[in-house]
Amino acid sequence: MIWSTRNSAYTFTAPEFPILEKQNWLIHLYYIQKDYEACKAVIKEQLQETHGLCEYAIYVQALIFRLEGNIQESLRLFQMCAFLSPQCADNLKQVARSLFLLGKHKAAIEVYNEAAKLNQKDWEICHNLGVCYIYLKQFDKAQDQLHNALHLNRHDLTYIMLGKIFLLKGDLDKAIEIYKKAVEFSPENTELLTTLGLLYLQLGIYQKAFEHLGNTLTYDPTNYKAILAAGSMMQTHGDLDVALTKYKVVACAVIESPPLWNNIGMCFFGKKKYVAAISCLKRANYLAPLDWKILYNLGLVHLTMQQYASAFHFLSAAINFQPKMGELYMLLAVALTNLEDSENAKRAYEEAVRLDKCNPLVNLNYAVLLYNQGEKRDALAQYQEMEKKVNLLKYSSSLEFDPEMVEVAQKLGAALQVGEALVWTKPVKDPKSKHQTASTSKAAGFQQPLGSNQALGQAMSSAATCRKLSSGAGGTSQLTKPPSLPLEPEPTVEAQPTEASAQTREK
Numbered sequence: 001m002i003w004s005t006r007n008s009a010y011t012f013t014a015p016e017f018p019i020l021e022k023q024n025w026l027i028h029l030y031y032i033q034k035d036y037e038a039c040k041a042v043i044k045e046q047l048q049e050t051h052g053l054c055e056y057a058i059y060v061q062a063l064i065f066r067l068e069g070n071i072q073e074s075l076r077l078f079q080m081c082a083f084l085s086p087q088c089a090d091n092l093k094q095v096a097r098s099l100f101l102l103g104k105h106k107a108a109i110e111v112y113n114e115a116a117k118l119n120q121k122d123w124e125i126c127h128n129l130g131v132c133y134i135y136l137k138q139f140d141k142a143q144d145q146l147h148n149a150l151h152l153n154r155h156d157l158t159y160i161m162l163g164k165i166f167l168l169k170g171d172l173d174k175a176i177e178i179y180k181k182a183v184e185f186s187p188e189n190t191e192l193l194t195t196l197g198l199l200y201l202q203l204g205i206y207q208k209a210f211e212h213l214g215n216t217l218t219y220d221p222t223n224y225k226a227i228l229a230a231g232s233m234m235q236t237h238g239d240l241d242v243a244l245t246k247y248k249v250v251a252c253a254v255i256e257s258p259p260l261w262n263n264i265g266m267c268f269f270g271k272k273k274y275v276a277a278i279s280c281l282k283r284a285n286y287l288a289p290l291d292w293k294i295l296y297n298l299g300l301v302h303l304t305m306q307q308y309a310s311a312f313h314f315l316s317a318a319i320n321f322q323p324k325m326g327e328l329y330m331l332l333a334v335a336l337t338n339l340e341d342s343e344n345a346k347r348a349y350e351e352a353v354r355l356d357k358c359n360p361l362v363n364l365n366y367a368v369l370l371y372n373q374g375e376k377r378d379a380l381a382q383y384q385e386m387e388k389k390v391n392l393l394k395y396s397s398s399l400e401f402d403p404e405m406v407e408v409a410q411k412l413g414a415a416l417q418v419g420e421a422l423v424w425t426k427p428v429k430d431p432k433s434k435h436q437t438a439s440t441s442k443a444a445g446f447q448q449p450l451g452s453n454q455a456l457g458q459a460m461s462s463a464a465t466c467r468k469l470s471s472g473a474g475g476t477s478q479l480t481k482p483p484s485l486p487l488e489p490e491p492t493v494e495a496q497p498t499e500a501s502a503q504t505r506e507k
Contacts, residue, residue: 089118123153190220224253258288292321308338326356360389
């Protein structure tokens with residue numbers, strides 16, 4: 001500020017702005033208006049005038065490079081900013097974020113820890129540290145950091161990441177607790193409501209699932225995830241036409257959704273429109289070639305249509321992605337049996353028996369094959385193993401057994417001279433319930449026999465195919481169980497750290 005006198009009168013002369021900062025306002029204005037070309041032009045001029053020492057210009061240039069996908073160059077510029085202002089936590093946070101985007105999670109953690117020393121009450125630092133630990137699968141450390149972030153400042157995104165940790169651990173109950181707290185904090189967040197509804201759907205708690213999904217649609221009538229989940233619930237309970245109506249709405253929003261075409265295909269399968277089912281499932285397979293559930297369904301439909309070579313192809317592919325699911329080996333054995341490859345069918349059944357300790361259908365089908373091959377002693381051993389599993393299921397849960405399974409088991413028992421009554425004491429379901437889906441029981445942790453509801457994100461029930469037993473030398477016919485209906489895959493949330501905008505970073 002300069003004061004001068006002339007003829008005994010004081011005059012005031014405005015000072016010059018420091019040259020390093022004089023165009024920061026213009027850079028900021030162009031950036032928030034998303035006029036990046038003009039912004040880069042001003043930045044270039046500013047850096048030429050200041051010989052590359054204007055920190056804010058470099059900072060915004062780095063943000064623009066990141067938006068354009070040039071992460072490596074943005075990292076270099078943010079490191080320059082950190083060198084110019086080593087005590088600024090914002091610069092270190094941006095360096096760490098660039099490292100995160102490059103997949104260098106350990107290096108990002110080190111930089112975030114340095115930033116935390118400069119600002120210990122920044123919830124973003126704790127949140128982003130938690131996200132980095134999630135990618136390193138260090139879930140305990142991630143939990144601690146996310147809890148610290150919630151203690152400093154509650155945010156929806158932090159609740160979502162904390163819930164994701166429990167989902168990755170397989171602890172659905174704790175995940176639900178976290179999402180319930182999140183919904184209490186932010187009751188109009190449709191992502192939280194949808195995720196909570198899907199978790200209840202996975203556990204088979206349909207009333208609460210319907211309630212939360214309904215709330216989602218109240219706030220966002222076009223939320224395709226909620227509509228797809230509602231359609232899958234209707235599909236589970238056999239309302240195939242209503243489910244297809246829902247899926248038409250979803251198709252208008254996300255026509256290239258693999259779960260959508262998978263579910264549409266299984267609706268057509270339930271309506272016995274097999275060609276349409278295969279067409280939809282192959283479209284789903286084109287969109288998600290690594291999804292084993294779609295391959296499973298394709299194998300199932302081809303088995304039903306007695307196209308055993310095609311069924312073998314898709315089931316083999318599914319096994320490559322899900323090698324520890326015994327039910328897949330059982331269906332593969334069914335296809336091999338019909339392709340007259342008994343030796344490989346036996347190997348597949350043996351693997352299915354080894355992997356699946358709960359499903360009596362595996363032992364029943366294996367026993368039928370052994371009986372038809374004349375190996376009655378081994379067939380009896382499998383039959384007795386099936387009885388043990390049935391007894392366990394009968395006393396551990398309130399399951400009802402599929403009538404076709406009961407009928408085949410009774411005929412096999414009579415043929416093996418062990419009686420026809422067996423252990424089937426529960427009433428048989430109405431045959432109309434045949435097209436309902438099979439589920440996994442949360443308490444028992446296994447795939448239940450046909451005729452019960454399927455939980456979210458699990459594979460469909462076995463379509464057990466076995467030979468009908470005959471007392472004479474007559475021909476054999478195929479008995480194919482209906483599949484369960486697929487649902488929306490397990491809810492997951494993409495882990496992304498938060499990012500500060502240039503608007504909060506003015507110099």
